[in-house]
Amino acid sequence: MLGQTQAVGLNAFAARVVDVQASISSGLPGFSVTGNPDASVREARDRVRAAIRNSGLSFPELKVTVALSPADMPKVGSGFDLAMAVAILAATDQVASEMLASTVFLGELGLDGRLRPIRGVLPAVIAARQAGYRRAVVPIETIAEAALVEGMDVGGASDLGEVTRWLEGDHVLDTVHAAPVTQAPPVPDMADVVGQHEARYALEIAAAGAHHVLMTGPPGIGKTMLARRLPGILPPLGLEDSLEVTAIHSLVGELSPGRPLITEPPFVAPHHSSSTTALLGGGTGFARPGAVSKAHRGVLFLDECAEMGSHVLESLREPLEDGEVRVPRRDGVATYPARFQLILAANPCPCAPAHDVDCVCSAVVRRRYLGKLSGPLMDRVDIRVRMDPPGNTALMSGSGESSAEVRTRVTAARAAAVERWSEFGWRTNAEVPGSALRQKFPLPPEVLRPIELFLRDGRVTARGADRALRLAWTLCDLRGAERPVEDDVAQALLYRDRGASW
Ligand SMILES: [Zn+2]
Known part of the structure; x- marks a missing residue:
């Protein structure tokens, strides 16, 4: 007897859909997990078994094996619990639904069958979407972050019983959580x-x-x-x-x-x-x-x-x-x-x-x-x-x-930098390497004169000169000008020179 569904494995920022396959066979009763699980995934056995029983369903007194694949990917954390429980219920004919194949199930199970929130629901749902899935079941507390992913049909559940009733077509999952909307703490002004x-x-x-x-x-x-x-x-x-x-x-x-x-x-x-x-x-x-x-x-x-x-x-x-x-x-x-x-x-x-x-x-x-x-x-x-x-x-x-007034100037200056650098793959002046600064938009010698003087006197290094040039472009962007003038360069050098005296 086989049951199969999907979860998402997170390996740092890389998320990948994981097939969760349960097979039930005769033999010594037991429950094993294969496919490179770490200790936290192996602990899922106790949670899944208890959660199934405490949800009024039955856990088979047979040999139960859950395989997580691809096997070469290390499986970490408690986020596979729900998918493992669903796969076992499918293998034992306690749920039957065509949705099993097209849905990813995310969440940790409590011993009482409750579905607990896990970390990384947003990157997991994004990965599911990229892998071609269109539906995800997540712990209700995380529904708001799951719902940020466009083109995904997401449902939130608070326990395993709710998920099985949904799979049987007897229940509709919530798409919003009644959490009070919290305002972002105000950024100081x-x-x-x-x-x-x-x-x-x-x-x-x-x-x-x-x-x-x-x-x-x-x-x-x-x-x-x-x-x-x-x-x-x-x-x-x-x-x-x-x-x-x-x-x-x-x-x-x-x-x-x-x-x-x-x-x-x-x-x-x-x-x-x-x-x-x-x-x-x-x-x-x-x-x-x-x-x-x-x-x-x-x-x-x-x-x-x-x-x-x-x-x-x-x-x-x-x-x-x-x-x-x-x-x-x-x-x-x-x-x-x-x-x-x-x-x-x-x-x-x-x-x-x-x-x-x-x-x-x-x-x-x-x-x-x-x-x-x-x-x-x-x-x-x-x-x-x-x-x-x-x-x-x-x-x-x-x-x-106020910050709002300053932000208006900053936003305009950033837009000017994007316009200048985006074709080279940079968004801000600070990202531009010194060589590119000098070659892509060379400045006339009279504008660069303050840098030449500082270099000659040993008051600035070549790297310091590049930094000053970067700053000069930003001063120019803040003025709303096309090109830096000598004064921008001279001012930029001052921001360097102050540091040099320590
Ligand atoms: Zn001191």
């Missing part, structure tokens, strides 16, 4: 920031060109306050990016049922004591996306980054270069998207006084402290800004512009 005009403008430039930023300054100066406001001046995510970001957060298991689609750039701020695993992803069993992937298409903020281990900071190079992260696994490599905007913040020295004159660190200690932030990682940071305590006049000057 730039209008709250008093003074700090230079840092505010640096952040606007960063937003416009997607440049990475290093902010230094004494504690309490407002580095975190500013960084938190970056998502509010970035353009909202387009539909494709929204789905991709939501799929990652679905894998993390952090989606809110009442607010399934993430439409604003995420803001992720791991603690400076975070491990490389927390940052890059991984862990035993199911490889979890790390902070760099949760920040995909958004902002990764590393406060007190000089306190982080050098190897932790260096581990960011790969995602910064490739826009994705490869996490080594027992059975290969898991790849997650990780294209984020990096905002680093650091105190000027370990003693970190509110006013620089009170510093008790030696010159050597001061140099070494920020010296950690040099090398290949810092080569990717186009903007360095030093924040000083605001003078009295700045404090009196009242609140600045």
Whole structure:
């Protein structure tokens, strides 16, 4: 006796439809699972058996084998439970439906037969759709995220009994969940920031060109306050990016049922004591996306980054270069998207006084402290800004512009960059390699003169010169101009030169 249906296996960001085949034969009663299951899948046997019995159905006192295929793909997690139960019920003629062959079943079963939510429902349903399936049954708590996939007929169930009644045609599955719609927590507004005009403008430039930023300054100066406001001046995510970001957060298991689609750039701020695993992803069993992937298409903020281990900071190079992260696994490599905007913040020295004159660190200690932030990682940071305590006049000057006003300029500048670079496959100025900057849109010598002067005096390296050129294009985009002028280049160099003096 055979019963067959489908589930979806998740291997990092790659999801694949898995055939679930149950066969019942005479022989010693038992229940085995084949097809490269890990320990968590083997534990499904107890859950599936109890769930079937506690749903008023019968579990055969025979030899039960469930085969998951393709066998070469490792099967991880509890998401196969429902499909395994359905396949066994089909093999024992307790359900019969032509829908078994055209539906994917996702969800973990409780011993009492209840269907429990699992992580990664959105990427799983997307994979099912891509494999040609048009129908999915998911735990009711995850129906909102499953319903984001166009062209998929999705139904939510709260227990196994409901699924069997639906298969028998006696029941209609819910297509919405009565979860209260939750509003996204409001993104803090730039209008709250008093003074700090230079840092505010640096952040606007960063937003416009997607440049990475290093902010230094004494504690309490407002580095975190500013960084938190970056998502509010970035353009909202387009539909494709929204789905991709939501799929990652679905894998993390952090989606809110009442607010399934993430439409604003995420803001992720791991603690400076975070491990490389927390940052890059991984862990035993199911490889979890790390902070760099949760920040995909958004902002990764590393406060007190000089306190982080050098190897932790260096581990960011790969995602910064490739826009994705490869996490080594027992059975290969898991790849997650990780294209984020990096905002680093650091105190000027370990003693970190509110006013620089009170510093008790030696010159050597001061140099070494920020010296950690040099090398290949810092080569990717186009903007360095030093924040000083605001003078009295700045404090009196009242609140600045709102995030909405800044976002309007940022959005226009980004559109200009897309128009210029899209034929070469880049979306933002920060992504464009130095050679391409110089060759695709060469600038006349008089515009480049400030760079020539800096290079001649050794005040900037060749890489630094490329960074300045990238920034000059962003300053030009913010002005709404066609081409950078000498002043854009000179200003861009200042954002570099400030960093060089540390
Ligand atoms: Zn100090």
